[in-house]
Amino acid sequence: MNNTVLFVDDELSILHAMERTFQESGLRVLTANSAEEALQILESNELAVIVSDNLMPGMNGIELLTRIRILSPNTVRVMMTAYADLKMAVDAINKSEVFRFVTKPWANDDLISVVNEGITRYQVVRDLKEGDETRFRSIAQAIELKDPYTRGHCDRVAEYAVSLAEALGLSGALVRDIRFGGWLHDCGKIGIPEVILNYEGRLQAEQYELVKQHPIWGSEVARQACMSPTVINIILYHHERFDGKGYPVGLKGDQIPIEARIVAIADVLDAQYSDRPYRKAYTGQEVLENLREMTGGFFDPRLMEIFMPIAERICAA
Numbered sequence: 001m002n003n004t005v006l007f008v009d010d011e012l013s014i015l016h017a018m019e020r021t022f023q024e025s026g027l028r029v030l031t032a033n034s035a036e037e038a039l040q041i042l043e044s045n046e047l048a049v050i051v052s053d054n055l056m057p058g059m060n061g062i063e064l065l066t067r068i069r070i071l072s073p074n075t076v077r078v079m080m081t082a083y084a085d086l087k088m089a090v091d092a093i094n095k096s097e098v099f100r101f102v103t104k105p106w107a108n109d110d111l112i113s114v115v116n117e118g119i120t121r122y123q124v125v126r127d128l129k130e131g132d133e134t135r136f137r138s139i140a141q142a143i144e145l146k147d148p149y150t151r152g153h154c155d156r157v158a159e160y161a162v163s164l165a166e167a168l169g170l171s172g173a174l175v176r177d178i179r180f181g182g183w184l185h186d187c188g189k190i191g192i193p194e195v196i197l198n199y200e201g202r203l204q205a206e207q208y209e210l211v212k213q214h215p216i217w218g219s220e221v222a223r224q225a226c227m228s229p230t231v232i233n234i235i236l237y238h239h240e241r242f243d244g245k246g247y248p249v250g251l252k253g254d255q256i257p258i259e260a261r262i263v264a265i266a267d268v269l270d271a272q273y274s275d276r277p278y279r280k281a282y283t284g285q286e287v288l289e290n291l292r293e294m295t296g297g298f299f300d301p302r303l304m305e306i307f308m309p310i311a312e313r314i315c316a317a
Contacts, residue, residue: 001123004028004045005115008038008052008064009080014104018051021108027115035059039067047075049118051102051111054081065096073224074125076118078102120190121221128225133180140183143190153270158182160266160314164307168262174230178259181234184227185263188218188235212247215239233257238264243297253300261300265291265307268298269314284315 005027007018015031022029030045032038035056041047050068054061065077077096082104099121100114127135140154161182165175192214196207203211219236237251237260244252256264272287282290291311295304 001119002046002048002126003119004030004047005049005051005119006030006032006038006041006045006047008032008035008050008056008061010034010053010056014053021111022115025112025115027119035061035064035067038064039071042068042072042075047072048122049076049078049115051078051080051115054079055083062096065098069096074122074129076122078114078118080104080106117190124187124190125221125225128184128222128227136180136183139187143187153274154183154186156270157185157263157266160269160310161263163310164262164265164303165259167306167310168303174259177228177230178234178262180227181231181238181259182263182266184218184222184231185234185238185267186214186218187221188214188216190217190221212239215248230257230259233260234263236260238267240264241298242300245297256300258303261303265299265303268294269311273315287315288312 003026005022007015007029008031009015009018010033012033015033019029019031030041030047032041035052035058038050038052047068050065052061052064059067061079061081065079068075068077076099078100079096079098080102099118102111102114124139127139137155143154158179159182162175162179165178170178192211196203196210215236215238219232222232222235234257237249237256240246240249240251240256240260241264242253242256242261244250269287269291272282272290273284274281288308288311291299291304291308295301
């Protein structure tokens with residue numbers, strides 16, 4: 001696995017501090033004292049992550065990361081700055097598509113976490129681009145390792161979603177992509193700290209807002225990896241609700257792609273039938289009752305007519 005990270009800053013003391021911070025990380029750490037030097041390093045090195053200061057003589061950080069996005073699109077780009085403002089943030093997002101912002105002075109644990117998440121994202125994108133069914137499943141299983149309560153969840157969601165898709169008579173190609181989307185629907189959780197995923201109790205508001213970003217992050221990874229529109233739709237929209245009260249967009253009814261409506265049903269069934277940090281699994285009968293109550297609010301009633309016999313067989317097993 002490529003674990004090369006490049007730090008770019010015009011202050012040598014900052015670069016030395018970066019090297020000390022990551023000296024026991026197992027990562028291959030490179031440094032550059034300017035944007036121009038960073039581009040020279042890129043010519044002979046494949047970079048998983050680049051962390052760049054913004055205010056530097058000559059080419060600034062946004063300009064550098066924008067160049068990197070074109071020259072090495074898989075490289076995960078992180079902006080570090082002591083002078084963040086709205087215009088800079090908008091420019092960094094729109095022009096260079098930064099993954100994260102880190103402010104100076106930084107907390108070492110936070111910086112290490114951001115870099116490690118960036119390396120994981122880089123590897124997921126590479127694997128998705130090069131992958132086959134086996135690799136897609138292995139990615140899903142690796143993400144599940146962050147949350148022991150969801151072990152096997154992606155396999156089961158894919159299985160239930162495929163059962164519904166086949167019952168609806170969807171084409172073989174669409175069913176295949178629904179299987180892939182079922183495996184990968186939670187791939188955006190690579191960006192959520194494990195302490196939040198495994199939090200025992202009700203999440204605080206800001207923690208929940210962070211969790212709600214995972215469909216967006218996951219869909220960005222899938223787009224970067226050139227996955228099919230069906231898979232991207234599943235990752236992005238599987239938390240939308242039929243009544244329009246879901247996230248991240250608030251789509252309603254048939255505005256939600258059918259593949260996402262299918263996986264949403266399968267996702268909730270398995271979530272309710274599994275132990276979670278904040279509650280024990282529901283019984284089969286309770287799951288069926290909950291699914292009926294959620295029909296029309298969370299779920300498409302037409303799909304639920306087809307799915308309930310499938311759910312009854314699952315809950316009776």
